[in-house]
Amino acid sequence: MAPAEGTDPVLTDRLLLTPIGIEHSDDLERLYSDPLVDHWTGPWTPLDVRAWAQDMADRWASDGVGKWVAHDRSDGTLVGRGGLSRVVLGDKTVLEVGWVVRDELTGRGYASEIGRAALGWAATFFPDFPVVAFTEVHNLASVAVMRRLGLESSGVIYREGLVEGQPGLHARAPFALYRQVPTDRASP
Ligand SMILES: CC(C)(COP(=O)(O)OP(=O)(O)OC[C@H]1O[C@@H](n2cnc3c(N)ncnc32)[C@H](O)[C@@H]1OP(=O)(O)O)[C@@H](O)C(=O)NCCC(=O)NCCS
Numbered sequence: 067m068a069p070a071e072g073t074d075p076v077l078t079d080r081l082l083l084t085p086i087g088i089e090h091s092d093d094l095e096r097l098y099s100d101p102l103v104d105h106w107t108g109p110w111t112p113l114d115v116r117a118w119a120q121d122m123a124d125r126w127a128s129d130g131v132g133k134w135v136a137h138d139r140s141d142g143t144l145v146g147r148g149g150l151s152r153v154v155l156g157d158k159t160v161l162e163v164g165w166v167v168r169d170e171l172t173g174r175g176y177a178s179e180i181g182r183a184a185l186g187w188a189a190t191f192f193p194d195f196p197v198v199a200f201t202e203v204h205n206l207a208s209v210a211v212m213r214r215l216g217l218e219s220s221g222v223i224y225r226e227g228l229v230e231g232q233p234g235l236h237a238r239a240p241f242a243l244y245r246q247v248p249t250d251r252a253s254p
Contacts, residue, residue: 072130072191078183081145081176083134086122090135091115093144100169106205106228107166125151131161131192136180145171148180150188150197155223160196161188165211177211185215185246197246202239204230209242217244 069076076083086094091112097103098110110118125132134149148165155162163184165177181199188197199217201208205228220243227239 072187073126076134076183076187077139078179080139081136081179081183082139083136083149083180083183085126086119086133086135086147087126088116088119088123091119093135094119094147096144097146097166097168102169102172103166106202106208133164134180136176144168145176146180148177149184152195155198158196160198161192163188163197163199165208172207178214181211181215199244200241202227203242204228212244216247218247220245
């Protein structure tokens with residue numbers, strides 16, 4: 067069942083998804099110190115993490131949408147983070163859906179579960195906004211989640227990130243862009 071307010075926590079089969087606030091800085095520091103997570107999303111300092119958590123709190127307050135922290139709903143274990151951010155892409159405002167799962171918990175469908183919850187949430191609370199996802203073209207695990215969610219490849223965009231085979235961050239790294247297929251095209 068959809069939550070009454072967009073800022074309410076969301077329950078999925080296995081997860082409790084809570085809008086990120088500054089109080090989640092410690093959880094996020096733990097998440098971002100996992101090697102694979104750090105590789106794809108870092109580098110992070112403790113100050114960066116707090117600033118990112120504060121930015122998410124501000125986004126929830128001003129945009130009415132932001133990322134969630136994900137915990138196992140049965141025992142409270144930290145699973146990851148994900149969900150939506152309002153971003154401007156070209157001349158369009160869109161919702162970007164993303165996911166990050168603790169290294170030791172990948173391969174269990176949690177990213178897809180977060181992504182599915184985000185698509186449902188967007189359809190309820192921001193039905194007029196297109197939903198997109200993007201990741202470095204060689205982040206195959208993340209691209210696989212996009213496909214699993216039924217998103218459609220929509221070309222390549224360039225933004226700061228990793229370039230395969232080259233160290234460090236690059237100002238114009240190629241990112242695979244995926245879009246949610248409009249419902250009138252999805253259903254025959
Ligand atoms: C990208 C990332 C989130 C993908 O995580 P993931 O665990 O591969 O993705 P999912 O959670 O959807 O798991 C899917 C796998 O779990 C398996 N699975 C197990 N139980 C499942 C269940 N109950 N439901 C669905 N899938 C399940 C699926 O079969 C699938 O395996 P496959 O890869 O062999 O097809 C993860 O690699 C990560 O956090 N990376 C670092 C951060 C990052 O890159 N984030 C993206 C930035 S854009």
